[in-house]
Amino acid sequence: MPEREITYREAVREAMVGAMRENDEVFLMGEDVGVYGGAFGVSRGMIEEFGEERVVDTPISEAGYVGLCTGAALMGMRPIAEIQFSDFMTHCMDQLVNQAAKIRYMFGGEGRVPMVVRTPGGAGTGAAAQHSQSLEAWFVHTPGLKVVMPSTPYDAKGLLLSAIDDPNTVIFYEHKLLYNKKGTVPEEPYRVPLGEANVSRIGDDVTIVTAGLMHHYVLEAAEALADAGVEAEVVDLRTLSPMDDAAVRRSIEKTGKLVVVEEDVKTAGWGAEVVSRIVEGESFYSLDRAPARVAGADVPIPYNRDLEAHVRPTPEKVVEAVRNLVDARKGVYA
Amino acid sequence: MQNDGKRVELLRQMLLSRHFDEKVNDLYAEGKVHGTAHFYVGQESVAVGAIAALKEGDVITSTHRGHGHAIAFGLDVDRMAAELLGQATGYCHGKGGSMHIADVGAGMLGANGIVGGSMGIACGAAWAFKRRGQDNAAICFFGEGATNEGIFHETLNMAAIWKLPVVFLCENNQYGMSMSVKKATAIENISDRASAYGMPGVTVAGSTLDEVYNATREALERARAGEGPTLMEAITYRYLGHSKSDANLYRTREEIATWRKQDPIQRFATVLEGEGVLERDEWRKLDEETRLRIEEAFEKASREPDPQPESALEDVYA
Ligand SMILES: Cc1ncc(C[n+]2csc(CCOP(=O)(O)OP(=O)(O)O)c2C)c(N)n1
Ligand SMILES: [Mg+2]
Numbered sequence: 299m300p301e302r303e304i305t306y307r308e309a310v311r312e313a314m315v316g317a318m319r320e321n322d323e324v325f326l327m328g329e330d331v332g333v334y335g336g337a338f339g340v341s342r343g344m345i346e347e348f349g350e351e352r353v354v355d356t357p358i359s360e361a362g363y364v365g366l367c368t369g370a371a372l373m374g375m376r377p378i379a380e381i382q383f384s385d386f387m388t389h390c391m392d393q394l395v396n397q398a399a400k401i402r403y404m405f406g407g408e409g410r411v412p413m414v415v416r417t418p419g420g421a422g423t424g425a426a427a428q429h430s431q432s433l434e435a436w437f438v439h440t441p442g443l444k445v446v447m448p449s450t451p452y453d454a455k456g457l458l459l460s461a462i463d464d465p466n467t468v469i470f471y472e473h474k475l476l477y478n479k480k481g482t483v484p485e486e487p488y489r490v491p492l493g494e495a496n497v498s499r500i501g502d503d504v505t506i507v508t509a510g511l512m513h514h515y516v517l518e519a520a521e522a523l524a525d526a527g528v529e530a531e532v533v534d535l536r537t538l539s540p541m542d543d544a545a546v547r548r549s550i551e552k553t554g555k556l557v558v559v560e561e562d563v564k565t566a567g568w569g570a571e572v573v574s575r576i577v578e579g580e581s582f583y584s585l586d587r588a589p590a591r592v593a594g595a596d597v598p599i600p601y602n603r604d605l606e607a608h609v610r611p612t613p614e615k616v617v618e619a620v621r622n623l624v625d626a627r628k629g630v631y632a
Numbered sequence: 633m634q635n636d637g638k639r640v641e642l643l644r645q646m647l648l649s650r651h652f653d654e655k656v657n658d659l660y661a662e663g664k665v666h667g668t669a670h671f672y673v674g675q676e677s678v679a680v681g682a683i684a685a686l687k688e689g690d691v692i693t694s695t696h697r698g699h700g701h702a703i704a705f706g707l708d709v710d711r712m713a714a715e716l717l718g719q720a721t722g723y724c725h726g727k728g729g730s731m732h733i734a735d736v737g738a739g740m741l742g743a744n745g746i747v748g749g750s751m752g753i754a755c756g757a758a759w760a761f762k763r764r765g766q767d768n769a770a771i772c773f774f775g776e777g778a779t780n781e782g783i784f785h786e787t788l789n790m791a792a793i794w795k796l797p798v799v800f801l802c803e804n805n806q807y808g809m810s811m812s813v814k815k816a817t818a819i820e821n822i823s824d825r826a827s828a829y830g831m832p833g834v835t836v837a838g839s840t841l842d843e844v845y846n847a848t849r850e851a852l853e854r855a856r857a858g859e860g861p862t863l864m865e866a867i868t869y870r871y872l873g874h875s876k877s878d879a880n881l882y883r884t885r886e887e888i889a890t891w892r893k894q895d896p897i898q899r900f901a902t903v904l905e906g907e908g909v910l911e912r913d914e915w916r917k918l919d920e921e922t923r924l925r926i927e928e929a930f931e932k933a934s935r936e937p938d939p940q941p942e943s944a945l946e947d948v949y950a
Contacts, residue, residue, distance in 0.1 A: 424667030601729030
């Protein structure tokens, strides 16, 4: 049978549709998810199949409906909430951070909140400061939440099905620039486990850790580096929390060099957590160079296309960072 | 009521606003602008009518659908066009784009990409006027969709208890993206909510400029007299899609056509003709003149310089 290619958008939809067919307790709720099909067309066609009781258009009330989904999840339902742009997660922050993330623990292990909140993050669309942020580190910083950030259609489908099954609240980060990206995706349902990184490229010279859209930039950079004789090993984290640092450790034990590539702003980004986990443990001694981070500049995202490109990571910036690291003499920081 | 010259000027502002957005819509269709924009076409009488009632020193806050508010407030279409093209000479030096046009010094406290995002800011401006004993007021523009955000309820309550000089002007254009106001709320009028906060609520025909003007003037008088805020609802309609990408699946062509028949610009032109302020069809000259003005603005803007790449790293802190 020929391998089937679908887009990332279709893969996310296929996971939702599959889960909703399997389990009547799964529903999708969000702004314009019905006839409009969602701001990015992810739920297009779903209301026709499942009706407006299960594909629910909400008023513009993010705190309200994420709170409602939290309650429905506490009752055992399996809500999927969509937030149109991840920037608007700020509006439901209390419900996520003080409610959903805390309920299980503060109730002493009683009750659980099996909810998924899907939202597209990231820049590169010219949508400027309030529609382009990558705020996923906030949720990585919140015990009780899981954070997933798939980079391929295959992972998007498999991880979303796992997220819906998971008994905890999962923040599921999509990326606007990935929605049209195509990849091989089996038609039947399958699960990609949460918390497991994927080594997507084998190499001996340097380990590049990344996730989401940046994974594609890194693969592009890795090809350019290979042409220059540097073989990069690429670790796509796929899940940011819980973080698969063991996979990173295994790789740097081989390469001795660590570069993290993330789209969010550098200061207190999740890349800092990757680096810390490596340098504060035994694997520190596996490193033969100081680690490096390629991240967004510590500024909001500007509108102008060139300004936007200036502050975002690019494959070229990744190549440059890796070359600087590899070229540095051992034991000398330059 | 304004004098004749002022009334012609109001018509001119509405036409400028319409041509501006129609031009931007075309530029998007041609792929010449990136990002996104939301068009005010069909709603011009609300911004122009309300802002006409302001006086020197008053301020406004705007929304994602903000070009019309900016033009009515007197912002320069050259610098607005430059901002849309991301140029260094734009209002935000290319950092903001369509959704963030602002002229803080002049009292235009910003368009806003966040639904409801400016409601607190408008109250803050009103607070400053009150504390400083200034005889000024703020108009806070927002869509009916924003009235279901928590901040709507929080700010209306605070403005009422502290009698802040602010006019909450809800532009009920019937939809928040695809969500019809009928489905999003269980009440008849958005202005009915005013009573919950202890302030007057009024609903006006938004496509009739004079109705908007008169109601805003009254609300502003109340605000300046220290009697507190008003919730004003202007019934209006957006002709174009929600943003540059919208298949209009949630409404019918007939509905759009019906609203287009009560076009606010046509209406006001007819009123001015009736008053003898304009000769019959004289407004068409104005129409052409404003269209050319907008063409000129974008033509000029396209020749303005790009910002320096390093400027992307500036302005994070004051
Ligand atoms: C907090 C927040 N939620 C959602 C959005 C996405 N969004 C932008 S405009 C809009 C509809 C707003 O409707 P309304 O307030 O009626 O204004 P209109 O677009 O009709 O002018 C939505 C949902 C947003 N920008 N901010
Ligand atoms: Mg609206």
